[in-house]
Amino acid sequence: MVPWLDPNIPPHFPDTYKALEEPHGLLAAGGKLSIDWLLVAYRQGIFPWFSQSEPILWWSPAPRTVLTPELFHTSKSLAKLRRQEKYHITQDQDFEAVIRQCAMPRKQQAETWIIEEMIEAYLAMFKAGFAHSYECRDSDNRLVGGVYGISLGKIFFGESMFSLVSNASKLCLKHVIESNEYGMIDCQMATEHLMSLGAVEIDRAKFEYFLDRLTGI
Secondary structure: OOOEEOOOOOOOOOOHHHOOOOOOOEEEEEOOOOHHHHHHHHHOOOEEOOOOOOOOEEEOOOOEEEEOOOOOOOOHHHHHHHHHOOOEEEEOOOHHHHHHHHOOOOOOOOOOOOOHHHHHHHHHHHHOOOEEEEEEEOOOOOEEEEEEEEEEOOEEEEEEEEEOOOOHHHHHHHHHHHOOOOOEEEEEOOOHHHHHOOOEEEOHHHHHHHHHHHHOO
C-alpha cells in the first residue's frame, strides 16, 4: 500500500526513499494536479503518471535517467540533419499542439497516460511560466516534432516528445542542451532512444544532490 494524499490540505509527499520497488518508483496516490502540488513534487524529483481509470499516482524511481550537456551524443545522422537546415526549432510557440501530439497513442500502445486531466494541468503550468515546449518545424513551418517539460532553475524535467519525421525530437533535445539554460535534463526512465543520446542512470542520492543544487539557482 502507498500513502493516500489528501487534496484538501497543502501538498506534502512521503520521503522519496519510501518509493516501492514494485511497481518501480511508486510513492503515493491522491492529491491533485494543481500548480502548487506539481511544483512541490518536481522540486523533490516526484512526477505524476497514471491512466484514465486510475487515481493520480506519484513516482520517484531510482536509479534515475538523466542527460547532461557534456554527455550528449550527436550521431552522424543527427549532425548531418542539423547541417542540412531542413528543420528549425522554436520555443513555446505551440505548447498545446506539442502536448496533444505527445498524447497520441504510439504503435502497439492501446492508450496514453497523457490524458485530458494531465493536459489541462500542464497547460496551466505553461501559462504560469513553469512548463515549456520546443517545436521542430519544417521549411513550411509545419510541426514535425517536439518535446515538453517542466523548467525549475537549471533542470529541465522532460515529460514527453514526439517525431513525425526521423530525428525530429532529437533535434529538439539537442537545442535544449545547446541553449545553456540547463545543467541537466531529467529523463525519468531509461529508454533505448535516450541512452543512444548519452543519457545515463544515476542513484537516488546523486540525483537528489543535483536536484537541490540546480533547482535552487
